[in-house]
Amino acid sequence: MTRTIQQLFDLRGKNALITGGSRGLGLQMAQALGEAGARVMLCARKADELEQACATLQDAGIDARWVAADCAVEADIQKLVTETLHRMGDIDILINNAGATWGAPAQDHSVAAWDKVMNLNVRGYFLLSQLVGKHSMIERGGRIINVASIAGLGGNPVGLNTLAYNTSKGAVINFTRALACEWGQYGINVNAICPGFFPSKMTAGTLAALGEERLAALAPLKRLGDDEDLKGITLLLASAAGKHITGQVLAVDGGVSALVGG
Template identity: 60%
Template sequence: MRAVKQLFDLTGKTALVTGGSRGLGLQIAEALGEQGARVIVTSRKQTDLDEAVVRLKAKGIDVSSISSDLGDDTSITPLVDEVLARLGHVDVLVNNAGATWSAPAEDYPAQAWDKVMNLNMRSVFLLSKEIGKRTMIPRKYGRVINVASIAGFGGNAPGTMETIAYNTSKGALINFTRTLAGEWGQYGITVNALAPGFFPTKLTNAFLEDSEHGSLVERAPLQRLGDDEDLKGATALFASDAGKHITGQVLAIDGGVSAIV
């Protein structure tokens, strides 16, 4: 019987983290690497990736990067080709890349809707399908971690965010997680989702700057926003053997906000 510390160990495992050059994705990549995994991070901008690789390597993490625009369907297969050429196989897939757009529902541009839905949901399906079929199902092992949001649990209060496509995409991602877990459990693959609340990131900074930061903190039972450590423990749980009997679950990491709505 292994000790708890050994259950969380990812030494010898491989991981692909989309949107891994900054924010929550970078924190997740750091968590996986700190537990011993070899990590590839991907995002659109090579300059951001270069900075992320420098930061992660400074922590002793075995990491490399691949620039890829997951909003473009044609980028999926070449990305997976390159990942498999470097790693041989993928043990952990983290679907974190995402986008948002703010506008009233009645004025929401169809182009913006498509951009958000394509990156937040369509690319997750296509990449998960490709990774599952080519490397996880044949090996009868895999960990898929989707980064959803508490925005996927419901709508927005009047006068706050106007992000109908984002909320819709994250709600879809939550049920995608449950459905894929049901289908792929037979292959030894777990599929779970993290649902962060408010973390200061590039995606949320505009909203945080326009809103009363203090009111967001006051609404949370823990009276704080997320920080650069708060996703690490849950990531390690879902990625490792410590979570081998957990699948189809969505874990809110939000300071308790979703518990009191």
Template identity: 60%
Template sequence: MSPARTVSQLHDLTGRTALVTGGSRGLGLQMAQALAEAGARVLISSRKQGDLDDAAATLRADGHAVDTFAADGRDDVQVGALVDHALATLGPVDILVNNAGATWGAPAQDHPLDAWDKVMDLNVRGVFLLSREVARRSMIPRGQGRIVNVSSIAALGGSGSMQAAAYHASKGAVASLTRALACEWGPHGINVNAILPGVFPSRMARHLLAPGTIEPIVAQLPLRRVGDDEGLKGAVLLLASDAGKHITGVLLPVDGGASAVVGA
């Protein structure tokens, strides 16, 4: 029997590779930083190459190995090209973080159908497409891998104030897909989990952070604060590393306690 590893060794990602979608800013960049800081070589992807170049410069300035590839997760051809590039650049993909997403605000009765399709295509179809390709081309053949999907506490219930039915539905679908894939791919040595962020400063959540809007939200949170630029680092590292090797099919809220409040 091998000697027990230390906590630091269990979290060490040296020699491993990670693909992070939506990795050019916000929560995606934060998680890419966490994985790189733990030693992983990281490939970040989003739709805009200029944003990726800026993010890569930030990561490289801190001494991290990072590559980029621009792709639209809604397009199966572009997803295939992303995986081709990842395998050619990184070799086998050890860690996949499905973070790319979109939202649309509108009353449900007036929600445009094309906007519904846009949100569902990226948030759900895109997660499935990329997970399928990475699993069958890299993880299943090697009998190992970590997939971390980014859902949302919006998956746990509705919110009349948000008026984002497509977003709620899509994140609920990501949560269910996470558990389905965990059950199906567990025998192949693949752990599949989801992080459910609450309110974090990001472009997607900017309407919630406006003065007069954010204060009532914060007042209901047990920790009385929104997330920050470190709030997801520990969660993604746990689920991506050997520290979380016996965790799969889990939906992990990182929300300041919002999901613990009855009626929240």
């Protein structure tokens, strides 16, 4: 007998690990999973922000906890996986969301800044996925959702110099496709979400430089993303409703990536 739509989207009994989960897009995605019944583990670098985010989720009736870790540091990633497995059990859903950006003209971009972006945005995704796969998912299946960006699909408006960030998110997109093909045999679905412009601490510089109104005007829907716009796609990709979706990249950007030359 086929499941109802409510059953397909039900995440009760599932454990989710969300990096960069203390604010912004990561916290929004954690809320979506928790509201559907999942237990969530938030990860970020700052304990005070994690405590506040966890309290917000718990006040909404969500089973939430946290681990402070820097996902650019291999030892921290190992600690994160060990603690999550110890405190929650097997990880059913992994959201790779922790990220960094850097703004500078290509000719002036420092190697240190380039390495910082790549270590967190690409190497960190690989190391965490590898550990979660080996210790939790390969024997039992699971869902991995990588947060990329529409910046990984092409270039930028004039004045937005984020070469390392764009390059890293392009790498995340093909990392997603390649890992989906390799790990499909284990029942692991791997997909990527490419957000457009969402107001956040990370995008504050971009919004200030280019202007919120200008960026909103670029989108066919004439708006920026808000604190609900990733919840639906996150739940789809994390739940049984998305069990036949893998290796896919979906832009959530108000239509910006659909524009010719956009």
